[in-house]
Amino acid sequence: MSVRVYDLAHARAGDKGNTSNISVVAYSDEAWQVLRRELTPERVLAHFCHLTTGPVRRYELPQLRALNFVIENALGGGVTRSLAIDPHGKSLSTLMLTITLPGHNEGALAATKAVH
Numbered sequence: 001m002s003v004r005v006y007d008l009a010h011a012r013a014g015d016k017g018n019t020s021n022i023s024v025v026a027y028s029d030e031a032w033q034v035l036r037r038e039l040t041p042e043r044v045l046a047h048f049c050h051l052t053t054g055p056v057r058r059y060e061l062p063q064l065r066a067l068n069f070v071i072e073n074a075l076g077g078g079v080t081r082s083l084a085i086d087p088h089g090k091s092l093s094t095l096m097l098t099i100t101l102p103g104h105n106e107g108a109l110a111a112t113k114a115v116h
Contacts, residue, residue, distance in 0.1 A: 002100050008035055011093035020074040022096050025066040032065040038101040044069055047099045048092075069096070 005011070005024060008031035014021045024039065026032035041056040048056070052074040059068040074092065 001103050003034070004097065005035070005039060005099045005101065006097035008101075009097070011096045013090050013093035013096075015075055018073055018075050020071040020092050022069045022071065022093050023066055024069070024096060025064065029065065032062075034101065035067060036060065039067060039099065041069070043099065043101075044071070044096070048074060048095065051092075 008028075009024045009026045011022055011024045013023075024035060026035050039058075041058045044058070045052070045054050045056045048071060052071055055072055057070045059070070060066075061068060071092075
């Protein structure tokens with residue numbers, strides 16, 4: 001069974017220049033384990049390939065059950081240069097939540113839906 005990041009976590013985006021910074025925070029310990037294992041920089045880059053060629057770096061914050069992704073060259077040159085409707089890239093957190101992850105323990109999703 002596959003699951004979207006949306007089902008396991010919430011996300012928040014920020015920006016600095018041409019770099020997007022997206023944090024993904026798991027709803028439960030079980031969801032955290034799935035995200036740690038499956039939400040890789042390579043998977044994120046593949047999902048964001050229409051916006052950037054990368055690189056994508058991932059930082060783990062286990063005590064917060066969070067992953068922080070730094071995605072370079074994702075904002076069309078940055079706020080003062082981009083002609084995008086969302087030059088700050090705030091909507092990119094929603095794009096992160098649409099990533100589909102491969103099969104996993106169904107208990108993680110069941111526990112998360114109770115919280116979500």
